[in-house]
Amino acid sequence: MNINLIKPKEISIKNIESVHDSINHEPFDFNYSYIENKDAVNKDSSEIFAENRSLRSLRVSKTLDLRGKLEQKTVIKFLKSVDWETSSKSPLVVELDPTSMCNLACPDCISGSLLNKEEIPSERLLNLTNEMIDAGVKAVILIGGGEPMMHPAIGEVINQLGKADVRIGITTNGLYLKKYLNVTAEYSSWVRVSMDAGTDATFNRIRPSSTGKSLFNSAINNMEVFARSKRGKLGYSFMIFNEGDFGFKGIPIKGNSLDKFRHLKTNVNEIYTAAKLAREIGCDYFEIKPMYDVNHFAIIQPKELTQIVDEQVAMAKELESPNFKILEASKLWASLHGESNLEPKEYTRCAITQARTLITPSGVYVCPYFRGQEQQKIGDIQNQSFSNMWHGSLRKEVINQLNPSKDCSMHCIRHESNETIERWLAGGFPLPTDDFDFFI
Numbered sequence: 184m185n186i187n188l189i190k191p192k193e194i195s196i197k198n199i200e201s202v203h204d205s206i207n208h209e210p211f212d213f214n215y216s217y218i219e220n221k222d223a224v225n226k227d228s229s230e231i232f233a234e235n236r237s238l239r240s241l242r243v244s245k246t247l248d249l250r251g252k253l254e255q256k257t258v259i260k261f262l263k264s265v266d267w268e269t270s271s272k273s274p275l276v277v278e279l280d281p282t283s284m285c286n287l288a289c290p291d292c293i294s295g296s297l298l299n300k301e302e303i304p305s306e307r308l309l310n311l312t313n314e315m316i317d318a319g320v321k322a323v324i325l326i327g328g329g330e331p332m333m334h335p336a337i338g339e340v341i342n343q344l345g346k347a348d349v350r351i352g353i354t355t356n357g358l359y360l361k362k363y364l365n366v367t368a369e370y371s372s373w374v375r376v377s378m379d380a381g382t383d384a385t386f387n388r389i390r391p392s393s394t395g396k397s398l399f400n401s402a403i404n405n406m407e408v409f410a411r412s413k414r415g416k417l418g419y420s421f422m423i424f425n426e427g428d429f430g431f432k433g434i435p436i437k438g439n440s441l442d443k444f445r446h447l448k449t450n451v452n453e454i455y456t457a458a459k460l461a462r463e464i465g466c467d468y469f470e471i472k473p474m475y476d477v478n479h480f481a482i483i484q485p486k487e488l489t490q491i492v493d494e495q496v497a498m499a500k501e502l503e504s505p506n507f508k509i510l511e512a513s514k515l516w517a518s519l520h521g522e523s524n525l526e527p528k529e530y531t532r533c534a535i536t537q538a539r540t541l542i543t544p545s546g547v548y549v550c551p552y553f554r555g556q557e558q559q560k561i562g563d564i565q566n567q568s569f570s571n572m573w574h575g576s577l578r579k580e581v582i583n584q585l586n587p588s589k590d591c592s593m594h595c596i597r598h599e600s601n602e603t604i605e606r607w608l609a610g611g612f613p614l615p616t617d618d619f620d621f622f623i
């Protein structure tokens with residue numbers, strides 16, 4: 184059997200840029216391993232699993248290089264320029280929810296309470312886009328609370344940002360990809376589609392439309408068309424679900440080899456099917472991630488799920504090639520093995536909030552972990568200019584009272600970034616590298 188583990192240094196994950204978690208609304212760090220086997224798609228699943236079970240213990244781990252991204256010359260220059268008592272000149276990265284509207288009705292949506300309320304009016308959104316460009320924002324992530332590509336002005340927003348050389352990342356349900364094909368293919372650095380299923384039936388239970396008609400094939404078809412003309416990366420995202428996590432009622436497992444798990448109601452038995460489909464339609468990567476509760480703590484899953492996920496991930500990894508990667512969120516492993524989902528922090532300020540922010544129709548928030556939470560609201564872009572919001576007294580007040588050692592016991596993707604910045608501020612900055620990815 185042709186299985187090769189590639190040494191960590193041979194793996195470049197930087198090209199994948201930031202990959203985002205649709206539920207957590209945050210880029211993940213990934214444990215990453217690369218196993219190549221061209222014959223994998225034709226193999227029997229039990230054969231693949233048996234041969235790969237031992238390889239799981241040899242997993243090559245490498246985290247998405249958020250720390251490395253901080254060493255870029257533009258980022259170091261930015262960090263050196265921050266007045267830590269008052270403010271940075273502007274954020275480098277903005278996560279932007281243009282709308283809270285969504286055309287799906289997912290029972291387990293973590294933003295469920297924020298959906299279908301308001302959106303930033305088109306004229307204001309276009310002005311905001313120009314204000315962000317003028318302020319020096321380097322990257323914008325179009326995301327939700329809501330389906331960002333449903334906003335009527337989204338094509339023009341992408342066009343304006345792209346023309347101004349602002350990097351664009353998009354997390355989407357994929358159903359509007361074809362509508363805005365030209366600008367999205369031309370200007371997006373990455374597009375990540377939240378799918379969570381490998382079949383029409385499962386998709387329609389996890390991500391049902393308001394009409395009841397499954398939109399699985401529409402999303403797949405859109406991704407396939409997009410993959411042919413894209414310049415950036417395309418990802419297929421798969422979050423594991425289990426009965427009872429939120430409103431999800433589960434999917435009974437079918438399949439001879441899975442008979443003993445019939446009592447579980449989950450989507451994890453479709454990981455391999457979905458990964459295979461992702462490769463076939465031209466995705467660059469397939470990501471598997473755990474489920475989070477509304478407070479962003481990873482849900483600890485029952486042990487029985489672990490065995491199925493192990494098997495499915497091992498099979499999926501056999502699909503890897505130089506053009507197709509399988510990515511596992513770091514907390515996936517912890518959530519499947521009963522590890523604590525707490526992440527204590529010792530620092531008392533969040534340095535990265537000087538470099539990033541989240542803009543939504545309901546307000547601007549310190550970070551995506553506090554989307555919609557009034558006490559962490561730093562401004563209101565509907566009534567303020569971008570500059571006035573960023574330099575306003577409310578933002579200063581909220582940032583000053585924010586204390587990660589008390590307020591942020593959940594896993595935060597930028598925990599290491601914060602520790603790194605504090606270390607550099609105390610002991611000196613490293614020599615900068617060339618710029619390569621502004622999704623810090």
Ligand code: SF4
Nearest residue numbers: 533550552587591595
């Ligand atoms: S440390 Fe807290 S405030 Fe800072 S980015 Fe993480 S969750 Fe947000």
